[in-house]
Amino acid sequence: MSLRPKLNAVWLTGLCLILTACRSGEPDTSVPSEIQLARPVDVILTDQGRPAPSILAEQQVLHRGNSEEPQTLDPHLASGVPTANILRDLFEGLTTTRPDGEIVPGAAGRWNVSRDGITYTFYLRPEGRWSNGEPLTAGDFVFSFRRAVSPATAAAYGRMLVPILNAPAILSGQLPPDQLGVEALNELTVQITLSDPTPYFLGLLTHATTYPVYRPAIEAHGDSHVRPGNLVSNGAYRLRDWLPRSQIVLERNPHFHSDDQTIINEVFYYPIEDENTEFQRFRSNGLHWTHEVPSNQFRWLESNLSDALLISPWFGTYFFSFNLTRAPFIDNLELRQALNLAVDRSILTEKVSQFGEIPTFTLIPPGTPDYPSPIPEAADWTQAERQQRALELYQAAGYSLEQPLEVELRYNTSENHRKLAVSVAAMWKQVLGVRTRLVNEEFRVFLQNRALRRNTEVFRAGWIGDYQDPFTFLELFHSEHGRNDAGYNNPRYDRILNQISTERIPARRRNLMVEAERMLLADQVVLPIYVYVTKRLIDPTLKGWQPNIMDFHPSRYLFFVRTQSDTSSPVPGADSDQPGADSAGAEIGQETVNPS
Amino acid sequence: MLNYSLKRLASAIPTLLLLITVAFFLIRIAPGGPFDAEKALPEDIKANLEAKYQLDQPLIIQYVRYLWQIVQLDLGPSFHYRDWTVNELIAQGAPVSFTLGALALVLAFTLGTALGAWAALKQNSVADYSTMSVAMIGISIPNFVVAPLLVLVFAVTLGWLPAGGWSYSFSHLLLPTIALALPMVAYIARITRGSMIEVLHSGFIRTARAKGLPEREVIVQHALKPALLPVISYMGPAAAGILTGSVVIERIFTIPGIGSHFVQGALNRDYTLVMGVVIFYGVLIIVMNFLVDLLYAWLDPRIRYD
Numbered sequence: 001m002s003l004r005p006k007l008n009a010v011w012l013t014g015l016c017l018i019l020t021a022c023r024s025g026e027p028d029t030s031v032p033s034e035i036q037l038a039r040p041v042d043v044i045l046t047d048q049g050r051p052a053p054s055i056l057a058e059q060q061v062l063h064r065g066n067s068e069e070p071q072t073l074d075p076h077l078a079s080g081v082p083t084a085n086i087l088r089d090l091f092e093g094l095t096t097t098r099p100d101g102e103i104v105p106g107a108a109g110r111w112n113v114s115r116d117g118i119t120y121t122f123y124l125r126p127e128g129r130w131s132n133g134e135p136l137t138a139g140d141f142v143f144s145f146r147r148a149v150s151p152a153t154a155a156a157y158g159r160m161l162v163p164i165l166n167a168p169a170i171l172s173g174q175l176p177p178d179q180l181g182v183e184a185l186n187e188l189t190v191q192i193t194l195s196d197p198t199p200y201f202l203g204l205l206t207h208a209t210t211y212p213v214y215r216p217a218i219e220a221h222g223d224s225h226v227r228p229g230n231l232v233s234n235g236a237y238r239l240r241d242w243l244p245r246s247q248i249v250l251e252r253n254p255h256f257h258s259d260d261q262t263i264i265n266e267v268f269y270y271p272i273e274d275e276n277t278e279f280q281r282f283r284s285n286g287l288h289w290t291h292e293v294p295s296n297q298f299r300w301l302e303s304n305l306s307d308a309l310l311i312s313p314w315f316g317t318y319f320f321s322f323n324l325t326r327a328p329f330i331d332n333l334e335l336r337q338a339l340n341l342a343v344d345r346s347i348l349t350e351k352v353s354q355f356g357e358i359p360t361f362t363l364i365p366p367g368t369p370d371y372p373s374p375i376p377e378a379a380d381w382t383q384a385e386r387q388q389r390a391l392e393l394y395q396a397a398g399y400s401l402e403q404p405l406e407v408e409l410r411y412n413t414s415e416n417h418r419k420l421a422v423s424v425a426a427m428w429k430q431v432l433g434v435r436t437r438l439v440n441e442e443f444r445v446f447l448q449n450r451a452l453r454r455n456t457e458v459f460r461a462g463w464i465g466d467y468q469d470p471f472t473f474l475e476l477f478h479s480e481h482g483r484n485d486a487g488y489n490n491p492r493y494d495r496i497l498n499q500i501s502t503e504r505i506p507a508r509r510r511n512l513m514v515e516a517e518r519m520l521l522a523d524q525v526v527l528p529i530y531v532y533v534t535k536r537l538i539d540p541t542l543k544g545w546q547p548n549i550m551d552f553h554p555s556r557y558l559f560f561v562r563t564q565s566d567t568s569s570p571v572p573g574a575d576s577d578q579p580g581a582d583s584a585g586a587e588i589g590q591e592t593v594n595p596s
Numbered sequence: 597m598l599n600y601s602l603k604r605l606a607s608a609i610p611t612l613l614l615l616i617t618v619a620f621f622l623i624r625i626a627p628g629g630p631f632d633a634e635k636a637l638p639e640d641i642k643a644n645l646e647a648k649y650q651l652d653q654p655l656i657i658q659y660v661r662y663l664w665q666i667v668q669l670d671l672g673p674s675f676h677y678r679d680w681t682v683n684e685l686i687a688q689g690a691p692v693s694f695t696l697g698a699l700a701l702v703l704a705f706t707l708g709t710a711l712g713a714w715a716a717l718k719q720n721s722v723a724d725y726s727t728m729s730v731a732m733i734g735i736s737i738p739n740f741v742v743a744p745l746l747v748l749v750f751a752v753t754l755g756w757l758p759a760g761g762w763s764y765s766f767s768h769l770l771l772p773t774i775a776l777a778l779p780m781v782a783y784i785a786r787i788t789r790g791s792m793i794e795v796l797h798s799g800f801i802r803t804a805r806a807k808g809l810p811e812r813e814v815i816v817q818h819a820l821k822p823a824l825l826p827v828i829s830y831m832g833p834a835a836a837g838i839l840t841g842s843v844v845i846e847r848i849f850t851i852p853g854i855g856s857h858f859v860q861g862a863l864n865r866d867y868t869l870v871m872g873v874v875i876f877y878g879v880l881i882i883v884m885n886f887l888v889d890l891l892y893a894w895l896d897p898r899i900r901y902d
Contacts, residue, residue, distance in 0.1 A: 069860075072678040079635065154644040156637060172640050226679050244680060244688060245852035246762050270761070272850050273860070276744065277760055281850075284751040284759040444628025444865055451636070466635075482636035 037307055038563040040541040050261070057541060057560035061266045064555075065278045067291040069245050069271040073226040075211040076148045079156040081464070081551075082291065084208055086269050089250055089555045090233040091211035094122050094141070094190070095202050099557045101468075101548030103202050107136060107212065107234060108190070117197030117504055124188040129255035130214055131238040138184035144212040145192075146177040157209040160466065163198040196502045199509065200469035206552070207467060236262050236556035245271055250555070263544075263559035279537070282308075288539035288560075289553075295416045298354040301537075308537045311356045312547030316464035316532035317363055317473070320409070320424070321525065323456045325487035328405060335397040335405065336524035339458070341390035342431040343424055344383050349530050352419050357530035364470045364517055365531040365549070371470050371510060374518035387431045394432045401433045410439040411460040412446040420529065421460065450485040461485070464532065468550060470513045471500060477520055488525045604889070608882045612875070616666065619874045620659055623867055630675035630865045649675060662871070671872035676864040682872035685857060690876070692762065693853035696845070697838045699773045704780035704834065709827060711781070712788025713820065719793055728789065734782025739841055743775040743848040760850040772849045776841050780834055784827055792823040825896055832888040836881050 044052040070083035075091055078084065096106030105111075108122035128136035148155050149170045161167045165181025181193035194201065204210065214232035217225040224230060231239045236259065237250035248269040252262050272278040275292040282290050293301060293309070301309050322329040322336050329336055345359030360366060361379040378386055399405045409425055411417040418440065425436035441449065450459055465472040475481055478497050479489040496516045503509040520526070534551045544558040631637055631645050646652045650661065665672055671682035711731070715724045750771060751759035757767050795801060796819055804814045843855035854873055861869035 069677065071676055074679070077678060079633065151640065151644055154641050154648065156635075156641070158641060159638055171638070224679065243762075243852060244677060244685060245856060246850070270850065272760070274847055274850075277747075277848055277850055280744070280747050280752055280759040281761070284747075284755060286759055286761060443863065444632050445626070447632050447634065448628045451632075462634075482638055483634075 037305070037540050039565070040543070040561045041564055041566075043543050043561060051263070051543070051559050051561070055561045056263065057562045057566070060264050060560055061268070062264045062289065062542070062555055062558060062560075063268045063270065063287050065272045065281065065287045065290040065292075066248075066269040067271065068273050070248070073231065073239070073242075073248075075208040075213060076144075076153055076155045076158075078208050082269075082271065085553075086248060086250075087208045087211065088552060089235055089237040089267060090231070090239060091208070091235045093205045093207070093210045093212075095205040097206055097548075097550070097552050097554070099544060099546040099548070099553070101546075101550050101552060103206065106206070107141075111202075117199075118194050120192045120194070120201065121185070122190040122192070124190065125257050126188060127257050128234065129257070130232050130234050131253045131255055132214075132232050133255050134214075134232075135187075136212065136234050137187050138190045139187075140212045140215065141190045142182050142184050143215050145182040145210070146180050147213065147218075148209050149180055150177040155209055157207065157466070160204060160207055160209045163194045163196060163201060163204070165193045165195045167195075197504045198501075199506055200467050200471070203467045203469065236554065237267060240266075247271075256556075258556070262556045264555050267555045282537045287537075288542050290537045293355075293535050293537060295353075295355075305537060307540045309535070310538050310547065311533050311535045312551075313358060313365065313367070313549055314464065314532040314534045314551055315365060315368070315468060315549040316462065317360060317365055318357070318420075318460075318462045318529045318532060319363065320458055320527040320529065321461045321486045322458055322527070323453055323485075323487060324489075324525065325453050326457070328407065329457065332397055333524055334393040335399070336527075338390040338393035338397060338432060339407075339428060339434070340524055340527045341378055341386040341393070342434075343427050343527065343529070344386075345529055346383075347427075348420060348423055352423050353416060353530065355533055355535045357533050360528045360531050361521070362517065363520060363526055363528055364473045368470055368549075369468070370506075372514060374514050374521065376521055390431055399432070399434075404433045404435050406435045406437070408437045408439055408457040409460075410441060410446065410449065410456055410458065412441055412443045417460055451483075453485060453487050456485070458527075459485070461526070462532070465550075470517065474500070474513060474516050474520070477525060486525050488520070488523070490519070490523065493519050493523075601886075601890075604886055608886075611882065612878055615878045616663070616871070616875060617659075619871060620662065621655075623862070623865070623870050624655060626862075626865065628865055630867060632865070649673070666875070671875070672868040674866055674869045676861070676866035676869065682868050685869060686854060686872055686876055689852060689854040689857055692851060693839075693842055693846070693855060695764065696769065696772055696776065696851065696853060697835070697842060699769060700776035700780070700838055700841075701831070701834065703773055704777040704784055705827070705831070707777070708781045708784025709788045709820075709824065712785040712790075713792050713815070713823070715785065716789045716792035716796060716823075717815070724789075728786065731782035731785045734778050735786070737779070739775050739779055740844045740848065742778055743772070743845055746771045746775055747848070760848070762849075762851050772845050772851060775848075776838060776845045779841070780837065784830065784834075787826050787830055788823060791826045792819065795819045795823045821895060825892070828888060828891055828895060831891075832881075832885040835884040839877055839880070 041055050044055050046052050064085070066085055067082040068080070070078065070086060071080065072078055073083070073086065073090070075087050078087060092106045094106055094108040094111070095103050098104050107124055107128055109125040110123050112121045113119070124136060124138060124141075130136055145161070145164070147153050149158055149161050149164075149167050151171060151173045158171050162171070166175055166179045167181075169175040170177050170180055181195070183191050185191050198204070212234055214225075217230055217232045221227070221230045226239075228239050228242050233239065233253070234256075236253060236256045238253040239248070240251045241247070241249040250267040250269070252259060252265055256262065270281075270287070272281065272291070275294050278287065278290050278292065279294050279297070281287045324330055345361075349357045349359050358365075361376050362373045364371065364373060366373040366375065378389070381389075394400075394405075407428075409421050411421045421438050425434075425438060428434035428436055446459075450456055450461075463473055463476060474497060476483050477486065477488045477493065478484065479491075479494050493516060496512055496519070500509055500512045500516065503512060538545070541560050541563055542558055543561055545553050629651070631642050637645070643652070650658060662672070669683075671686065673681050674685055677685060711727055715727045718724045747759050750757045757771055762768055801814060801819055804818050805811075839855065842853055843859055845851070846853045846856040847859070854876060857869055858873045858877075860866075861873060
């Protein structure tokens with residue numbers, strides 16, 4: 001008889017399964033909206049622009065979903081968005097960003113730029129410390145920059161530092177790392193000499209490849225210098241615990257120069273690859289911040305979780321590209337243009353991708369600061385006009401309904417890619433009668449095939465800018481770039497890119513970039529679809545973040561506010577959480593001298 | 597018995613060698629390499645990395661070198677998780693997978709045999725049919741369906757348990773253990789029922805009953821032990837099933853076990869990690885089958901291996 005309780009349990013579970021199975025078979029919209037999110041109190045700021053202590057929640061522990069396990073926490077070897085998120089909390093470059101993405105002083109309190117835009121002099125904060133309390137010096141930066149360009153390090157993003165004098169020669173092993181144009185003028189002054197003026201250089205300095213690393217830890221521990229207990233960093237947080245594929249735990253760094261302004265005490269990063277799993281963890285209150293949202297749930301999220309859903313433009317473009325080295329696209333501009341015009345972007349963003357992505361006809365996201373996009377004429381036409389023109393061009397290229405083009409469209413495994421590819425193929429079929437074969441490949445197989453250029457025809461691509469400058473997109477199509485999978489080889493284009501690198505006058509440089517993009521679009525190298533958006537769920541009581549196109553959200557700016565139902569008295573001001581009572585804002589609006 | 601055990605263990609070595617060889621070359625055949633990414637590394641940097649991990653040498657040299665490493669119990673550095681060695685990653689993941697797998701096996705075994713025996717005793721009753729129908733559903737619903745449903749009911753809707761994550765606590769272990777065990781509970785229940793019915797109809801049970809033994813003693817002392825033999829022989833494959841099942845379960849519940857390393861390692865072309873997990877699984881399955889054989893002999897005195 002002792003079986004009975006167990007049996008009941010089995011029955012209950014079975015029944016639940018059957019019931020829920022029936023329920024989940026219904027359309028998404030019928031799922032009752034039982035989601036009760038906590039309602040936050042209104043944010044009150046002090047005179048210094050800091051959150052008032054009275055609104056802050058007692059618990060300031062942040063749980064962030066972060067997509068995947070970092071490959072490494074060594075800032076010079078790291079790559080990928082999830083790793084960058086963690087490193088941004090652990091380290092600080094010479095410059096850093098505000099919640100809105102604007103570049104502000106980081107480890108350097110201020111800087112000068114020489115009139116010709118070649119020499120940058122950074123003055124480190126005298127109070128700057130490593131997480132073990134040791135002073136952060138100019139020598140640390142010199143060591144770190146040299147390490148990042150040394151071929152022995154094999155830094156993933158070593159090429160980011162190419163604007164610095166002698167960096168290319170050092171990266172390729174022709175010069176020793178100590179020839180790099182970075183030197184310490186004294187304990188607290190770093191001078192960086194560039195080979196050419198690089199208007200986005202201050203932005204580059206927010207990238208992980210430029211973060212300082214702690215020499216004694218590297219010398220003592222070698223490859224394991226990033227383990228908990230070994231890792232010494234200079235950011236707002238330090239590493240407390242790391243269980244691979246489970247969690248990374250950061251705690252606030254008491255030696256950080258602005259630690260008195262940090263509010264979140266602990267940050268947990270969870271590598272959750274499956275977006276549905278992440279979504280369920282958010283719904284069951286296990287996460288405050290997700291990396292993604294399930295791609296086909298927009299309507300449901302909008303009607304049930306709109307308070308938590310954040311969608312904002314990102315500095316990246318989703319596009320298809322043509323293999324220009326093979327038939328049918330080699331020397332066939334009309335055909336490429338016809339396929340480009342036949343695609344109705346607004347249907348793709350409204351009906352297929354659905355998350356408010358912005359339809360685009362350009363490679364570089366329109367709205368990039370200080371960059372007037374060369375929007376093609378066709379963008380202003382109606383879709384019917386585009387289709388009409390597409391048909392004319394298609395016929396001019398020698399195809400017709402009787403003799404249709406047969407083409408292969410290749411993409412890597414993902415629900416969203418598949419849906420977009422199917423839709424694009426349907427549009428080509430409907431407008432032009434093109435017969436498209438869809439080819440789905442596992443990611444690395446896909447990357448290799450793309451790079452080989454031997455069997456691709458049309459393929460999916462996408463690019464998220466590494467730094468906030470149109471050049472990060474344009475350089476992809478330089479004939480010698482490693483990711484020029486289209487095989488675009490236009491000496492005039494290469495020449496303009498080289499000119500952009502050496503141009504000293506910002507306005508002229510901008511015009512050159514516009515000219516380069518116009519050329520790229522006129523040559524129909526790419527078929528832009530939409531500007532990416534970041535989409536995530538954020539707990540409504542978590543404040544302090546602002547949407548920004550680089551999608552940088554350092555934990556040090558965030559804070560939890562109390563909920564409206566929380567009737568407990570305001571947080572006692574005794575602990576170190578209390579913000580506001582300091583010279584807040586000191587790091588913003590410091591003396592900076594901009595070039596020209 | 598000792599003789600048999602030694603022979604069995606010796607025959608495991610060529611099996612493992614074959615496994616290592618096939619896996620080593622298969623993963624190298626897959627297109628793409630560990631250092632390919634959408635943001636391509638410059639050729640010189642990629643060459644530096646390949647030299648560092650000795651990927652620039654002829655495949656056969658790499659193979660021999662790898663075998664020599666294995667003999668020294670060194671599985672090498674992970675190509676993808678560059679701060680860790682494969683030994684470390686497996687040492688971190690194995691206890692997690694073991695805990696989960698062992699709990700699931702225990703749950704599946706106890707619940708499955710109890711249910712099966714019960715259904716057999718009530719043969720052809722409503723209880724029998726309903727138990728077996730539920731068992732059939734349990735077998736047919738894959739665990740990647742069961743697991744999200746469990747999460748939806750017990751974590752999201754009822755809010756009783758966390759939706760994922762890991763700690764050695766009841767709340768974190770319960771749902772993944774159930775999701776992993778459920779299909780097996782069903783399978784074991786069906787096997788037990790079948791063999792139990794057969795045993796209950798055999799002569800020695802009739803004799804036991806005729807002797808006037810209490811029914812409880814007849815079942816527990818005489819019927820259950822022979823009825824469990826087919827279940828025991830299923831435990832070997834079941835352990836393998838737990839391993840492959842855990843790949844899915846670990847992903848859904850974000851559990852840092854070995855299973856998720858297997859899938860992600862293959863996608864990342866993390867050659868050493870995949871090899872490490874293959875060897876680990878291989879050894880595990882060989883050992884499990886060996887143990888099952890020993891257990892079998894212990895349960896059935898007619899079986900002797902010498």
